[in-house]
Amino acid sequence: MTEKSLNYARDLHSIENAEAHLQSAASILEAVPAIGEELADPTVAIAKKHLVIDSIFPHDVRNFFKLLCDNGDFELFNDIRTAYIESLKTVGEKVETAKLRYVTAPSDEQLAGIKRFLAKECGNDDIAIDLVQDASLKSGFILSVGTKEYDWSEQGRIEQFATKINQAVGVSAVDESILSILKTNVEDFNLQAQEKEVGIVSWVGDGIANVDGIDHAFYGEIVIFDCGVKGMVQDVRRDEIGVILFGRDTEIREGSKVVRTGKMAGLPVGNGFLGRIVDALGSPLDGNGEIKADGFRPVECPAPSIVDRQSVSQPMETGILSIDSMFPIGRGQRELIIGDRQTGKTSIATDTIINQKGKDVICVYVAIGQKASTIAKLVNTLRENGAMDYTIIVSATASDPAPLQYIAPYSGTALAEYFMYSGKDVLIVYDDLSKHAVAYRAISLLLERSPGREAYPGDVFYLHSRLLERSARITAEAGGGSITALPIIETQAGDLSAYIPTNVISITDGQIFLESELFNAGQRPAVNVGLSVSRVGGAAQTKAMKKAAGSIRIDLAQYREMEVFTQFSSDLDDATKMQLAHGRALMELLKQPLSRPFSMAEQVIILVAANAHIFSDVEISKLKKFRADMLEYFKAEHSAIISQLEASKDLTEDIKTSIVDAAQEFKKNQE
Structure with missing residues (x-):
């Protein structure tokens, strides 16, 4: 029902016996649909429409119908009639008394004026006014009638004035211009009685409230409770609305009491958020004072259109050898990190954030349902490695209500979008979307929505698809930035076929599967090479990395296959022994300590040396030290090779030969 239809319905209250006349008109239009089509047709002359109205419809509603035709709104007739009938029910059932709270009792003349206002607004001349003295108002009055509240109190006028000033100044106004803006708007400001739609809480519990009396709220609208708590409309029913509490x-x-705001959920954004820890509504949690915002963005925002997107072509280097070599991630990609609990999922995300130092990438880490101690530990890790300067932490801990956990990833994405549309590259980590789905399931069940598979609601796929589709690389015309998403999903006993894992796998552009068996065997990061994939990152991989890592997946697959056969036979030829030694060396090289990302040049050097079998005859127990010493040797003695790789990002035959020769020289010196 549009606001225009509701306004027309209010005008009908001044027409005597309007309901009967509307019924008569509806019968005529139903019997001869061509009349309605002609009256709604913008190509038909207005004079002809007036002639039809004068000859067919009841006398008392002719002027009203002519007004509809003059405004080109005759197609709204059915909506207007429905709204009018509903308003009659409202008048009959609810609007019998009005409540006037005041400090100084109104005079007879003032009361008469209020009654005239109520008669015009509600279409009822017999409304009784309940007079209540309320000294807390200080001055003015508040008139409550039905679901509406007209606020002319001192506090209401102050709030109205503050809203006007905030809208005028804006969050991005420069300091020099604020004084002139304030002066202009104070001079132009006209106080008006505030009309509010007010409802009453009928039930509350577990972060959910059911509200009666608010008839025109829309899905996603923010409402405010009389204690100051904000909520968001998540369920619109015939007689009440369901609100989640923030x-x-x-x-x-x-x-x-609950009051409509008419606004969607949003949060402040800006460069001031860098290095800060905030909650799901953008309020600081780190005790470092208020955050200066540069703008305001809605929490829910449409994903970039197809026209505004461009293909993934630039690498998002994680610094993790096993990922950058075999499952490369590009800027604007969505790469899922999936595995059982305690398999190193968060560690991969943390190392990726640390590796963005000096690469002009903004990082957003969204913690959903995590322990506060876990988040504190992560912040300390980032701070020790100098990564908090370009990182924002959005925290909705396990102790926060489910609605805050539900909205946290959307808030984090709104912050990321601010930087993306400013031309920046952003990395966002959702840790984790399994807990996000559980929070949404709890909300949906409390709102009495029908449960589906694993008790999740039917729209749980849309829950994550609309979130992850906001990550993209956009064109220069649209802003030129990108959002790279690393959603994390926790599996149970390695089950990739569960509901939420399969949903997110189908939404993302690839997944990195971490296996408990590999983790417990000491292979860390515990990436399962067979089940992991990157669907679009290959296009973003540098030429140097692509050439260096060309056969590594095949070599590892052959090693695992041969390793199985060695359990049955000990009689192996030299070629097989060499291949097994090469495979064991590769597996050991893919092990990497926490917070020690490798640069692209270091990764290329390691892979080229490995393909030349430099590491094959090194003892496994000494391999990590050998690798670290070799990289230090390259930095000290062959820095030109590293500079060439970083400048050209290509692996020519000359550079490849130089790397192999230098590695052999180092190995010879070690012996």
């Missing part, structure tokens, strides 16, 4: 429900009771 705060504790301890101060909300049955009978508490």
